[in-house]
Amino acid sequence: MHANIYIPEEFLKNIEEIMPSHLDMASFISACQKPLRKSIRVNTLKISVTDFLKRAEAKGWELEPVPWCNTGFWITADESEIPLGNTAEHMSGLFYIQEASSMMPVSALFQNNEKYQAVLDTAAAPGSKTTQIASLMNNEGVLVANEYAASRVKVLHANIERCGVRNAALSNFDGRVFGGWLPEQFDAVLLDAPCSGEGTIRKDADAMKNWSHQSVLDIAETQKDLIESAFHALKPNGVLVYSTCTLSTEENQQVCHHLKETFGDAVEFETLDTLFENAQAATTEEGFLHIFPQVYDCEGFFVARIRKLASVTPPKVKKRMGKFPFSKAPSKIQDEVSSLLLEALDVTLPSDSQVWLRDKDVWLFPAALEPMIGEFRFSRMGIKIAETHKKGYRWQHQVATTLATGNESNIIKLCIEDAREWFMGRDVRPESIPGKGEVLVEFDGAIIGLGKWVGNRIKNGLPRELVKDKNLF
Template identity: 75%
Template sequence: MHPNIQFPQSFLEAMAKIMPDTLHMDDFIAACQRPLRKSIRVNTLKISVDDFLKLAHNKQWQLSPVPWCETGFWIEADETLVPLGNTAEHMAGLFYIQEASSMMPVSALFSDTNETPSYRCVLDVAAAPGSKTTQMASLMDNEGVLVANEFSASRVKVLHANIERCGVRNAALTNFDGRIFGGWLPEQFDAILLDAPCSGEGTIRKDPDAMKNWSPESVISIADTQKDLIESAFQSLKVGGTLVYSTCTLSQEENQQVCWHLKNTYGDAVSFEPLNDLFPEANKALTEDGFLHIFPQVYDCEGFFVAKLRKHAAVTTPEVKKRLGKFPFAKATKKVSQDIAQQLESSLGIVLPEHSTLWIRDNDVWLFPDALEEMLGEVRFSRMGIKIAETHKKGYRWQHQVATALASWNIDHSVELNTEQAREWYMGRDIRPDDLSGKGEVIVCYDKNVIGLGKWVGNRIKNGLPRELVRDKNLF
């Protein structure tokens, strides 16, 4: 618990002014001083919810459904020996540890079930560490293209590691200030999530220092950036498209006023979509504009804000001069594509997915989602799709993401590790399965879940786990 959390007096006064009459300041402070309930989201790219519920029962994990996310659960688990993040199920990408309230923006973006199939092109403006990106990828079922942008170069690595772990193959990563998209990719996206950088007033339950540098002046400064970001996101949205704006903060300056800034700027081109039907009891946090302004005591979660907006008309976008240089990839010929596909199926039993195309860069083979092609040459991507192979004299050397993003357990092309061997695997060590040997690459599994790709060297499997995924302690 965090009973000694100190709030700036000016913050408490600001909250008292905007808190609905149905809520009380004592309850707000008490909620902020309680630890957060731990929550997870099932990654349906790897496992169904029903199968995960059976797994959780066997693990003696107690799950309670999160009402605004069909794949979200609050979890009670004994973590005295192994933290949830070091369990085999987490490392295999079967679930993502995600705060319950942060599941809400993506649920809002995809809440119109009749529209979800038309989300061919989606943008996540501020994507790291990847909780919402991977949530969107699962709802898209790895179809279309999901552009995941992150301004901080160091956080792009974390974003990519989580995308890789969760088996996402339709993502294209960018590393830009989010304010560039309106000019560089105008009217490009069917749906956009702007989970904006904010003052983090709602996160104090998990971070007692969240308010350490808080001031009314910093709130205003951040709100100015948020207004720039929402304008750019709106410019990049197709007419008829959906934009969800969210923050993990509570001040109206960073929430309602940012949405109204967009409405006042673009008038009838903007409408607010009410979120009263997003989940049972959503009305408890509903504002008069149809937004969800969530104080932590309402649903016993982080403080959060979610607004859903729709674009009804084209708007003026900034003029930009593009100097991107030569695109370093070339589309694989039909003959080369067929050869790669045949060898992949023959060696690992993997069939390349539809709506994707092979591209070549030097000796590397990449798989891009087809929906990405219209953006190639329009903006610079730091990583696109998945790298599936490196060419060499005898054919192709398959890569880790072939296993994590394309493979499933297959008795003919995989090897099943025991618990001790799986620990060794995640620690980056080679494996010597009992009385087994083989040739070429092999899909490595634990508990019938794919955990990587190895290569037989006699009776030893050479470890192919990327360096950034190697763990060194406290494993399952």
Template identity: 70%
Template sequence: MHANVYLPEDFLKHVETFLPNTLKMEDFIAACQRPLRKSIRVNTLKISVEDFLHKAKSYDWHLTAIPWCSEGFWIDADESIVPLGNTAEHMAGLFYIQEASSMLPPSALFHDNEVFQTVLDMAAAPGSKTTQIAALMNNEGVLVANEFAASRVKVLHANIERCGVRNVAMSNYDARVFGGWLPEQFDAVLLDAPCSGEGTVRKDPDAMKNWSLNSTQDIAQTQKDLIESAFHALKAGGSLVYSTCALSPEENQQVALHLTNTFGDAVEISSLEHLFPSADKATTPEGFLHVFPQTYDSEGFFIAKFKKTGSSSAPSVQKRLGKFPFQPLTKKESSDVVIDLEQTMGLTLPSDSALWKRDNDIWLFPKALEPMLGEFRFSRMGIKIAEQHKKGYRWQHQVATALTSNDTASVALSEENAREWFMGRDVRPEGLTGKGEVFVSYNDFIIGLGKWVGNRVKNGLPRELVRDKNLF
């Protein structure tokens, strides 16, 4: 029990003013004081749900389906020896440790099996929703993942890389710029807005230490600016999801209704009442989802979905982009890369991507990104697949994470060697030797790219993905 959860008296009095009649205050407080159930999401870019369930059974992990996400499960696992985050399956990106409620916004965005070629995630770090969206897009089209806090961009990139995402372009801006810089550019936008975090007390007992109604109202003003920017960046006919892990109407219903009041007939609320069985238990009269901690035994969350039914006049901005440092490869250069990749690594490139070059670095960009390249400055685009040298190409780690499959030829490592690999060390597969670059695998899934040096495989794991203790 988290009996020491801090719930300010002023906050509790505020909750009493908007708690639905169907819910009880004592149940709300009791739920806030209970630890969260741990939950995970299977990363279908790496493994099917069926195959993951088979693996989970072999580890004696007990999974319970989350009703609003077909890839999501509450998990009961013995972590006394190895935390879930230090399992080989997690480090290889087969699953993401993600709170159940945070799976709701992407699920709402892609409800009814909607297909989007261009998606914007306006506040992306640490990457749980970004990687969920990428999986729902099946790595196709382009997903722009923006994060305002520079300190969180590194974590965002590490999670994108670990999960084998290749269709992302990252940026590091105050998300209020998107409406003016990329007006009506996206088929879909997710704004999981910065908020007071009122719904997160079950995992952070001190989340409410600095809560005040004044600060909530200040945050709401920023959220209104952000939702206007999101709407301007959305194409006519596109879908927008606004979400927070807050509970107060000031940050939720009032921000959502600010959008409809501002843009009138150009915006239409999409009801989430039928998003999943029993969604009606959290549905507001407007059609939003207002999830309290006791509703589904999860974090508190708010989700609203809108359809843009008409164009909007975006803010006018002056752009100073500077020189774009990349150039597309010529047909001959592209052909050389494709042939070498197939001959040396047994891989083909996805047809919806294009090869670009910066100095001697070869990058794979989503083709759907190209219309934005002259309109916006990104911090990282697509994946770096190679460094070019006089004698050929040195393939990079993201070739292993984003371009391989379970059928890709690899050297199978023992548990001991796999553990050494994730700790950033070279490995010596017993009785084997070879030449050139080679994929290494463990338990039938690719875990990295190395290079043979005699009977040793030189480790190619990026530093940000190296773990140094308490591994499987």
């Protein structure tokens, strides 16, 4: 498929200089010319791995475990008629299509099954690592997901919504701002840094078209700024994972050593040689993972795990914060929202969340976000759960996808034909006795949305950005 990929001669010379002695250039070039194996990650916010494996077997999907992620699998599936992205399992958020290498940074962040209360994902879109972090946090605490490119924030939000993430706060800034604006606020930080993308040629034959050694040096300077900012945002004893999908030492080892040179004994490199079986085959002397594509038959990748051993003086910034448009709901309203939601949909509000109000909208924020409110400007926080109207509350889609467990009493189960109609944004007429009010909608064991009875039909409440138009399961 990629036999004619473009690989600059200067790049090959650089690779030959840095490649470990037990590897050879012929196998490197051969690996670069092979297409990537498709891989997915099970979203345990929605389904257990055991239950997903049963579904996969029933569909004839062949799965091979990814060694560094216990929810990741390489997949072989017939996509001639229905792409994986248009299956019911994907659309209801049961799995995420994610390159196997990109699962590694989050696994490194949670290497020892750590529990974090506040996590920062510095460059989050499209959301593969954000949703992976949220699943390992079990939707608890707060996850700040930042994306510099405004055009990609919408995609990020759609993915966290599909996957049932409710503890996220989204922002749209250059990642270099966090060290000054939110110093020592996070227990863990993931910096999956923008890079030259040398490791991605297996999925993009033109990835190296604009490559030059000078561009590598230029982007490395940005990476050094980003890693300093991430380190400042980290609490003492916190963990920073730095990763790229590139191979050059300038963008990888040298960036990490720059951090060590800047902050000295406050920086400790923690080895990743036991992260998974045979990890030592790609581990550097510092304990970093420097992965050439032929080693594990995946993308080229780099991962470093760094511990902050002491406080360092953060940069000073002048904050200009506009008026915060939300107000925390009084306990009376919090209790009212909680009791009415339970009455209407048999859904319980999580104890680690708080109700906030903005005009007629009712939002649920993670309680762990509160220390950052007023210190930083977020583009979206938590989930919108209701709109107020004269007769009470009109519940919103994310109540179904992030709060419902599937054990509620007010659930309508759809057949496959009605489920297709639902995902295409159309109302459905299930073969059940018509009811009243709002109702949770389920297909094949997964809650897929929220509707409202209007006569003998259920009015579709699927957000426009999640509507599909063809080739559905």
